[in-house]
Amino acid sequence: MAEISQDISKAVNYLNQGKLIGLPTETVYGLAANALNTDAVLKIFEVKNRPSFDPLIVHAHSIDEVKKYAQGIPWKALQLAGAFWPGPLTLVLQKKELIPDLVTSGLDTVAVRIPDHPLALELLRQLDFPIAAPSANPFGYVSPTTPEHVSGQLGDQIPLILDGGSCDVGIESTIIGFEGDEPVIFRLGGKTVEEIETIIGKVTIELTQGSNPRAPGMLDSHYAPKIPLVLGNIDQLIEEHSGKKIGILALDKVYPKIEKQNQIQLSVDGDLNEAAKNLFKALRNLDAMDVDIILAETMPDHSLGRAINDRLKRAAS
Ligand code: TXA
Ligand code: MG
Numbered sequence: 376m377a378e379i380s381q382d383i384s385k386a387v388n389y390l391n392q393g394k395l396i397g398l399p400t401e402t403v404y405g406l407a408a409n410a411l412n413t414d415a416v417l418k419i420f421e422v423k424n425r426p427s428f429d430p431l432i433v434h435a436h437s438i439d440e441v442k443k444y445a446q447g448i449p450w451k452a453l454q455l456a457g458a459f460w461p462g463p464l465t466l467v468l469q470k471k472e473l474i475p476d477l478v479t480s481g482l483d484t485v486a487v488r489i490p491d492h493p494l495a496l497e498l499l500r501q502l503d504f505p506i507a508a509p510s511a512n513p514f515g516y517v518s519p520t521t522p523e524h525v526s527g528q529l530g531d532q533i534p535l536i537l538d539g540g541s542c543d544v545g546i547e548s549t550i551i552g553f554e555g556d557e558p559v560i561f562r563l564g565g566k567t568v569e570e571i572e573t574i575i576g577k578v579t580i581e582l583t584q585g586s587n588p589r590a591p592g593m594l595d596s597h598y599a600p601k602i603p604l605v606l607g608n609i610d611q612l613i614e615e616h617s618g619k620k621i622g623i624l625a626l627d628k629v630y631p632k633i634e635k636q637n638q639i640q641l642s643v644d645g646d647l648n649e650a651a652k653n654l655f656k657a658l659r660n661l662d663a664m665d666v667d668i669i670l671a672e673t674m675p676d677h678s679l680g681r682a683i684n685d686r687l688k689r690a691a692s
Pocket of ligand 2: 509510
């Protein structure tokens with residue numbers, strides 16, 4: 376069973392030996408390996424049960440470091456990196472030879488980011504390689520935001536989870552790629568479209584689906600609890616599903632027709648940052664309830680509400 380510890384030197388040792396560890400970041404916990412060691416990266420796909428056509432994000436501690444792994448970096452990418460790294464933003468850039476094809480699923484691009492978490496940054500500084508890390512959940516399930524979430528699902532397959540507490544942002548990084556020099560958002564996430572547009576102006580959003588070869592991992596069905604989830608207007612959904620045992624995921628409202636203990640509010644103040652932070656834990660808690668169906672409320676369609684709605688749509692799929 377994985378040890379949960381704050382001891383960075385243990386993490387360094389395991390990663391140097393080509394082993395996997397649970398890695399805290401500000402977004403979600405990652406399942407981390409030496410990105411330059413193909414055998415170690417292969418274990419990530421095995422442990423997660425992840426198809427090899429779904430490429431991984433490479434984590435580094437500085438922009439200089441990123442330049443060792445990526446080339447031809449567009450000006451707008453550099454502006455975003457300067458404004459938001461370390462932070463919940465991943466840039467898809469032309470890869471250099473050094474990055475193994477297994478990491479990028481054979482694409483000629485590599486996804487990179489600098490995570491904004493003190494333990495992750497300190498660990499990266501102590502390593503002489505970057506870290507490949509997908510979210511530390513079995514493929515298709517809800518991402519983990521605490522060491523206990525990682526331990527519960529993958530704990531018997533890894534020796535160590537670095538304990539960085541619960542994740543501040545709570546949903547994955549925003550992913551931006553480039554068509555020529557023009558930015559395209561592939562995944563909504565912790566850095567909002569509004570924030571991104573203040574730096575580089577209008578961006579195209581092309582949320583990727585299973586069939587899109589540019590981000591092959593963004594399958595329609597993802598983040599899925601085991602109990603069926605439907606998304607929409609809760610009052611209406613309660614009528615449609617009368618007779619079933621109902622669990623509710625709301626932003627701030629309590630619905631009097633449903634038992635209180637079967638309802639979770641993501642933020643009693645209606646704060647979307649807090650809602651994002653609580654989202655995955657709430658989905659796990661609902662999944663553990665004795666209910667037949669989870670009714671999820673559509674969030675306001677701005678700032679982090681958009682990224683939350685994207686997760687809920689995929690959870691419902
Ligand atoms: O916040 C995050 O991004 C977390 C933490 C651990 O850093 N990581 C994460 O990784 O969410 P993962 O593997 O669950 O999601 C990575 C996504 C996948 O959907 C994959 O398809 C996309 O990044 N991706 C990776 N490399 C890519 C590339 N070269 N081109 C397009 N998409 C890529
Ligand atoms: Mg994931």
